[in-house]
Amino acid sequence: MKLIYYNGFDLPDEGEAFKAIMPQAQVRRWQPGDAAPADYALVWKPPAEMLANRSDLKAIFNLGAGVDALMKMADRIPANVPIIRLEDAGMAEQMADYVSSAVLRYYRHLDDYQRQAMHQRWQPKWPASKQQFTVAVLGLGVLGRVIAKRLQQLQFPVLGWSRTKKNLDGVSCFSGDNELAACLAKARVVVCILPLTTQTTGILNRTTLSALPRSAYVINVGRGAHIVEEDLLALLQNGHLAGATLDVFQTEPLPSGHPLWQQHNVTITPHISAQTLLDDAYVQIAEKINRLDQGLPVSGVIDRNQGY
Numbered sequence: 001m002k003l004i005y006y007n008g009f010d011l012p013d014e015g016e017a018f019k020a021i022m023p024q025a026q027v028r029r030w031q032p033g034d035a036a037p038a039d040y041a042l043v044w045k046p047p048a049e050m051l052a053n054r055s056d057l058k059a060i061f062n063l064g065a066g067v068d069a070l071m072k073m074a075d076r077i078p079a080n081v082p083i084i085r086l087e088d089a090g091m092a093e094q095m096a097d098y099v100s101s102a103v104l105r106y107y108r109h110l111d112d113y114q115r116q117a118m119h120q121r122w123q124p125k126w127p128a129s130k131q132q133f134t135v136a137v138l139g140l141g142v143l144g145r146v147i148a149k150r151l152q153q154l155q156f157p158v159l160g161w162s163r164t165k166k167n168l169d170g171v172s173c174f175s176g177d178n179e180l181a182a183c184l185a186k187a188r189v190v191v192c193i194l195p196l197t198t199q200t201t202g203i204l205n206r207t208t209l210s211a212l213p214r215s216a217y218v219i220n221v222g223r224g225a226h227i228v229e230e231d232l233l234a235l236l237q238n239g240h241l242a243g244a245t246l247d248v249f250q251t252e253p254l255p256s257g258h259p260l261w262q263q264h265n266v267t268i269t270p271h272i273s274a275q276t277l278l279d280d281a282y283v284q285i286a287e288k289i290n291r292l293d294q295g296l297p298v299s300g301v302i303d304r305n306q307g308y
């Protein structure tokens with residue numbers, strides 16, 4: 001079995017660890033011009049040339065959950081080649097940790113105290129009741145559901161929004177574009193964990209963010225292009241929004257001098273809310289290759305019409 005490998009992460013691994021999990025695999029690092037036969041491709045943000053017209057591939061495995069980079073080149077990838085994403089593979093726990101720590105930081109005013117301490121100010125605030133600190137999770141897929149569950153365990157009321165209607169224990173579920181504003185209107189915090197598609201690009205803009213109540217918070221762990229950054233900045237500056245925690249940006253790394261760096265009520269992290277754990281990822285991919293080779297179905301196959 002032959003595998004081609006391209007890893008756009010800044011990580012040293014080039015498929016070596018995969019050979020330990022699947023010794024029968026001949027893994028080669030793809031180089032420009034390599035059109036030699038291959039059974040599978042393992043990729044993160046590859047050049048389109050690597051996958052263009054490769055109808056010999058039995059599947060392409062994305063080394064992450066989001067396939068937006070692959071969808072940009074989907075017209076060059078033969079329609080018969082399934083694109084398969086990572087499902088959790090250690091990311092859901094990381095996401096739940098990241099989002100719940102940001103929600104708790106806002107709920108307990110820890111950002112405010114940090115700012116006060118810079119001026120040696122001692123000024124206690126009383127936290128609102130958790131019942132008044134509702135969190136809306138946009139995206140109720142593999143990661144969004146685990147985030148919602150963790151927030152419920154922390155006793156926050158949780159709302160969820162997805163494309164198709166869901167029925168989740170203890171979560172008030174909304175679906176479809178025409179229920180988004182109603183969901184946001186009830187939320188003190190909105191968490192975006194959507195995939196980036198043509199439908200979700202710019203979904204958090206001046207209109208939708210204005211549907212949040214005054215002094216709401218935004219946490220974006222989906223993709224930068226879900227938010228219209230100029231609209232977010234305007235609403236942070238006019239006080240409609242009290243703060244934002246952003247892990248993803250329209251341009252990454254966030255360019256130096258970008259106004260978001262200067263905005264006092266924005267917390268910035270460098271796209272780390274859930275990182276691919278390569279060992280977990282390789283185990284999941286090896287299991288799926290074994291199933292595919294036996295003619296069995298696998299989960300995580302992208303619906304190219306939906307883009308996720």
Ligand code: NAP
Nearest residue numbers: 065066139140141142143162163164194195199221273274
């Ligand atoms: P998933 O299992 O495919 O879940 C996607 C969810 O979004 C589903 O609930 C889906 O609705 C919903 N959705 C899609 N399009 C929608 C629309 N137009 N309107 C409303 N809801 C819509 O994906 P996942 O594994 O949870 O990952 C989600 C995203 O997280 C990834 O695509 C990636 O962009 C991002 N991510 C970020 C990081 C990071 O480090 N920042 C790490 C991993 C992933 P249905 O349930 O109805 O299909």
Ligand code: GLV
Nearest residue numbers: 063064065066067
């Ligand atoms: C990371 O952003 C991923 O989509 O896995």
